[in-house]
Amino acid sequence: MLRSPMSENDVRSLRLGDEVTLSGTAFTARDEAHLRALELARKGERVPFDLEGKMLFHCGPIVENDGEGWRLIAAGPTTSARMNEMEPDFIRRFKPRAIIGKGGMSKPTLEAMREHGCVYFAFTGGAAVVAAQGIKEIKGVHWLDLGMPEAVWQMEMQDFGPVIVAMDAHGNSIFESVANAVRSNLKAIGRDR
Amino acid sequence: MYDIQLVEETVLRLIRTAVTTLPADVVGELERSLDIEDTEVAKVQLRTILENIELAERKRLPMCQDTGVPIFFVSGPNLASIEEGIALGVSKATKEVPLRPNVVDPITRHNRGNNLGEEMPSIHFERAKGDFLEITYLPKGAGSENMSVLRMLNPSQGVDGIRDAVLDAVVKAEGKPCPPTIVGIGIGGASDQALLLAKKALLRPLDVPNKDKHLAAMENELKETLNRTGVGPMGLGGRTTVLGVRIEKASCHTASLPIGINLQCWAARRCSARIYPDGIVKFSTEGFW
Structure with missing residues (x-):
């Protein structure tokens, strides 16, 4: 079990393929929140949440407000690759120690992760009810004007998972080794043009 | 009215x-996938999926x-x-x-x-x-819908061209559409028809065979080929990249061979x-x- 906030040591010691569970603070951010956060930061303005040392969750949850507060219904990961163009700058500016997502991310993101000391945890896409069981509380929300999926939700996780270390802090990626294997499988299938 | x-x-x-x-046909294929996989990473994905399906049904949650x-x-x-x-x-x-x-x-x-x-x-x-x-x-x-593809092939590319177009779409999508996926394929018609046929193809359950014998054989061959690519559950590697392939066709222009491809995540x-x-x-x- 790993707890957020995490130290650089915590994440550098993780190995590709490790299966772990996660506890502590995570913030969701998808396309629109990435855009807005980077726009503010580039203008030198303040972003109303602090990701440093914590977990960035690529997720647009279903939440309900029962009048007394937010209740989480479902919260699986979204496709991380949509944030490929923005993530290297996002990691350098906001310094998360971990990203939780699905499907993996590009080489420039892997490089920014290696530089800063950040890992990518793959959680099973679509497994939103299992995911929600590992999130004990919604602590708050920012930028709700972006709509429920695109807002930034602060979550407190407890034994969230199982997640797989799919991109480590040393420049290695399961998705890259799968891509290599797929290339040689395609040759065997006869589709290598 | x-x-x-x-x-x-x-x-x-x-x-x-x-x-x-x-639907039971989809759950059945997911259970078979768990039996077929032999690495822990792939098995974890399928176990989590099956646990999630059970929990969602019991709690009546999405x-x-x-x-x-x-x-x-x-x-x-x-x-x-x-x-x-x-x-x-x-x-x-x-x-x-x-x-x-x-x-x-x-x-x-x-x-x-x-x-x-x-x-x-x-x-x-x-x-x-x-x-x-x-x-x-x-x-x-959106994960799977964003991977949709329309290819306007030359008629001379024939069945091999269709196979290659489908392989390219599934391999290029990697883990993004939440595999194992169901691959809906529309062959023929005009461009809009090909994409709509691909989507409608997803409605036929995995245990209902195609009425057209040639298309039924093509579905089975494509499934077998796609599962040899090694993309695997969630793109983390493995033997089950697709749960099934569904094809629908329409007649088309003599100079056209439109192919619509619509992927459906495991949560079909x-x-x-x-x-x-x-x-x-x-x-x-x-x-x-």
Whole structure:
């Protein structure tokens, strides 16, 4: 079990393929929140949440407000690759120690992760009810004007998972080794043009 | 003319059933996939998926937070006022199930919060099949829908060209569409027809064979080939990249070979209902075949 906030040591010691569970603070951010956060930061303005040392969750949850507060219904990961163009700058500016997502991310993101000391945890896409069981509380929300999926939700996780270390802090990626294997499988299938 | 309230209630139940319970044919294929996989990483994905399906059904909660955009296929003898009933059902389901409000303006990205918008829900009207009204609901999540492909092949590329186009689409998608996926393929027609056929192909359950023998053989061969690519569950490597391949075709121009490809994530949610003239309503996640 790993707890957020995490130290650089915590994440550098993780190995590709490790299966772990996660506890502590995570913030969701998808396309629109990435855009807005980077726009503010580039203008030198303040972003109303602090990701440093914590977990960035690529997720647009279903939440309900029962009048007394937010209740989480479902919260699986979204496709991380949509944030490929923005993530290297996002990691350098906001310094998360971990990203939780699905499907993996590009080489420039892997490089920014290696530089800063950040890992990518793959959680099973679509497994939103299992995911929600590992999130004990919604602590708050920012930028709700972006709509429920695109807002930034602060979550407190407890034994969230199982997640797989799919991109480590040393420049290695399961998705890259799968891509290599797929290339040689395609040759065997006869589709290598 | 149908009672709008009956349509609204039917649509609400269609949506609730579809997003909380997976059809038996899909669950069966997922269970077989778990038996086939031999690495821990791949097995963990499938075990989590199966546990999630069970939990969602027991708790009556959406199995995936991406409850998609609402897509409907409707047929019946008199479809006046149907759109209003469907929109009311979608809006009600968004609050009551609940669904994630996913529908936004494509330019401003403004979200109305009720899953309604311009031409949304997307409703495909079809010829009546009898004296009943039939409504099929197919929620489409963005992870898999974003991997859709239209290829306008040259006729000389033939069946090999189709195979290569499908292989390219599935391999290029990697883990993004939440594999193991179901691959819907539309062959022929004009470009818009090819894509619509690909989507409609997803409605046929995995245990209902194609009526066309050649297409049935092609579906099996493509499934076997795609599962040799090694993309695997969630793109983390493994033997089950697809749960099945479904093909529909239409005649086309002598100079064309259009191929539409529509991927469906493992959470292949669908539900159909028939409303009979006497007011009796029948539901099925497998559809009526």
